[in-house]
Amino acid sequence: xxxxxxxxxxxxxxxxxxxxxxxxxxxxxxxxxxxxxxxxxxxxxxxxxxxxxxxxxxxxxxxxxxxxxxxxxxxxxxxxxxxxxxxxxxxxxxxxxxxxxxxxxxxxxxxxxxxxxxxxxxxxxxxxxxxxxxxxxxxxxxxxxxxxxxxxxxxxxxxxxxxxxxxxxxxxxxxxxxxxxxxxxxxxxxxxxxxxxxxxxxxxxxxxxxxxxxxxxxxxxxxxxxxxxxxxxxxxxxxxxxxxxxxxxxxxxxxxxxxxxxxxxxxxxxxxxxxxxxxxxxxxxxxxxxxxxxxxxxxxxxxxxxxxxxxxxxxxxxxxxxxxxxxxxxxxxxxxxxxxxxxxxxxxxxxxxxxxxxxxxxxxxxxxxxxxxxxxxxxxxxxxxxxxxxxxxxxxxxxxxxxxxxxxxxxxxxxxxxxxxxxxxxxxxxxxxxxxxxxxxxxxxxxxxxxxxxxxxxxxxxxxxxxxxxxxxxxxxxxxxxxxxxxxxxxxxxxxxxxxxxx
Numbered sequence: 001x002x003x004x005x006x007x008x009x010x011x012x013x014x015x016x017x018x019x020x021x022x023x024x025x026x027x028x029x030x031x032x033x034x035x036x037x038x039x040x041x042x043x044x045x046x047x048x049x050x051x052x053x054x055x056x057x058x059x060x061x062x063x064x065x066x067x068x069x070x071x072x073x074x075x076x077x078x079x080x081x082x083x084x085x086x087x088x089x090x091x092x093x094x095x096x097x098x099x100x101x102x103x104x105x106x107x108x109x110x111x112x113x114x115x116x117x118x119x120x121x122x123x124x125x126x127x128x129x130x131x132x133x134x135x136x137x138x139x140x141x142x143x144x145x146x147x148x149x150x151x152x153x154x155x156x157x158x159x160x161x162x163x164x165x166x167x168x169x170x171x172x173x174x175x176x177x178x179x180x181x182x183x184x185x186x187x188x189x190x191x192x193x194x195x196x197x198x199x200x201x202x203x204x205x206x207x208x209x210x211x212x213x214x215x216x217x218x219x220x221x222x223x224x225x226x227x228x229x230x231x232x233x234x235x236x237x238x239x240x241x242x243x244x245x246x247x248x249x250x251x252x253x254x255x256x257x258x259x260x261x262x263x264x265x266x267x268x269x270x271x272x273x274x275x276x277x278x279x280x281x282x283x284x285x286x287x288x289x290x291x292x293x294x295x296x297x298x299x300x301x302x303x304x305x306x307x308x309x310x311x312x313x314x315x316x317x318x319x320x321x322x323x324x325x326x327x328x329x330x331x332x333x334x335x336x337x338x339x340x341x342x343x344x345x346x347x348x349x350x351x352x353x354x355x356x357x358x359x360x361x362x363x364x365x366x367x368x369x370x371x372x373x374x375x376x377x378x379x380x381x382x383x384x385x386x387x388x389x390x391x392x393x394x395x396x397x398x399x400x401x402x403x404x405x406x407x408x409x410x411x412x413x414x415x416x417x418x419x420x421x422x423x424x425x426x427x428x429x430x431x432x433x434x435x436x437x438x439x440x441x442x443x444x445x446x447x448x449x450x451x452x453x454x455x456x457x458x459x460x461x462x463x464x465x466x467x468x469x470x471x472x473x474x475x476x477x478x479x480x481x482x483x484x485x486x487x488x489x490x491x492x493x494x495x496x497x498x499x500x501x502x503x
Contacts, residue, residue, distance in 0.1 A: 060076060421468065
């Protein structure tokens with residue numbers, strides 16, 4: 001009997017110890033279909049709330065704020081998300097404009113573009129406690145996104161390298177890899193190692209099309225996601241319609257995945273291409289979409305990294321080079337065989353208002369367009385991170401769900417529709433959950449992605465004007481010990497916080 005009691009006591013202690021040491025990603029009874037707003041904070045006007053990062057050590061939120069020529073990182077007390085308040089800021093104006101922030105283990109990294117956007121930018125690293133600067137290092141031109149590897153050993157930036165207005169200075173698009181443990185040593189790499197594959201890549205839908213541009217200069221990295229083991233990164237190349245794969249340890253681009261095109265004449269893909277017809281009127285059209293993703297997030301399942309992309313689309317529009325025209329313009333010539341009804345198609349209520357690229361579509365090089373390509377795909381997609389194959393696309397579901405909720409802006413039908421821009425993934429309850437921010441719908445779609453190849457729509461959250469940052473805070477790091485979603489909107493400077501109900 002004593003032996004039994006002793007065994008029972010030891011077993012109880014062991015179970016208690018395990019429970020105490022366990023740090024769950026989420027609370028099992030949270031329902032990801034029940035997110036609702038619990039807090040809101042207005043920190044300014046246009047450009048006042050772009051990208052946000054959360055520090056669980058200080059319970060502070062750090063928000064990119066570029067407003068009226070003043071470039072700051074706003075610091076927000078986030079101990080009580082229902083009653084957030086600004087407690088200070090880090091002035092970046094002397095360094096340039098801050099584009100992105102990331103936090104890890106009490107360190108805040110900021111990606112800062114130079115005042116001359118074609119010059120090399122910087123990453124500044126601060127302590128999250130007193131905002132003192134730890135270091136400042138040089139990276140590539142126009143660092144647009146910064147992130148820490150999950151183990152905190154590296155900071156990576158996607159350096160977009162956009163050209164100037166007259167296209168006389170087009171810096172190389174690059175990736176900078178900063179070794180935190182090696183005194184923040186920086187290695188910046190371009191895409192020259194892949195240049196020999198240009199023809200093969202373009203045949204699969206990769207785009208190299210700038211004015212008098214080379215492969216290396218034309219590539220524009222946009223956003224980065226990193227595997228849980230901190231060994232591999234994937235980078236969206238938005239204007240180029242591709243995803244690059246990077247081996248972090250060897251600092252080598254190992255692959256580029258061209259993303260191809262989306263056929264809007266297929267069932268489920270139907271679009272509304274006109275902003276002159278009242279209401280959402282999706283129909284079959286002989287048009288293709290160019291995925292051109294902005295944000296990217298990785299979800300690993302059974303040894304496969306699944307890449308989730310928000311397929312916003314983005315046109316090159318400069319004084320010396322503009323790729324976009326409307327179908328109805330006189331200079332847009334449609335092939336008589338491929339488009340025998342060209343006169344009707346050019347009407348506003350048909351395809352006349354649709355913005356298309358003039359850099360694709362003349363397949364026989366005779367001066368007219370045999371195919372029409374619009375920017376973005378009005379969707380989010382899932383790709384195999386090993387092979388680059390598409391395993392899922394949301395088709396026109398984002399458009400339909402936004403229309404059902406009264407969030408669809410028909411004035412954007414002719415362009416990129418709801419413009420999926422931000423995406424993040426977390427665990428809510430027992431479900432892996434994706435959040436897709438849509439810039440022109442002022443909304444975030446919530447999906448159950450427990451099966452990555454079959455995302456299931458859960459709900460639509462209305463948020464501020466033009467959500468730019470979509471940040472998920474897992475329950476284990478949350479000040480409320482519940483999952484939180486933070487949405488920062490750049491057009492109105494509003495930050496909103498959402499949390500799910502328990503069931």
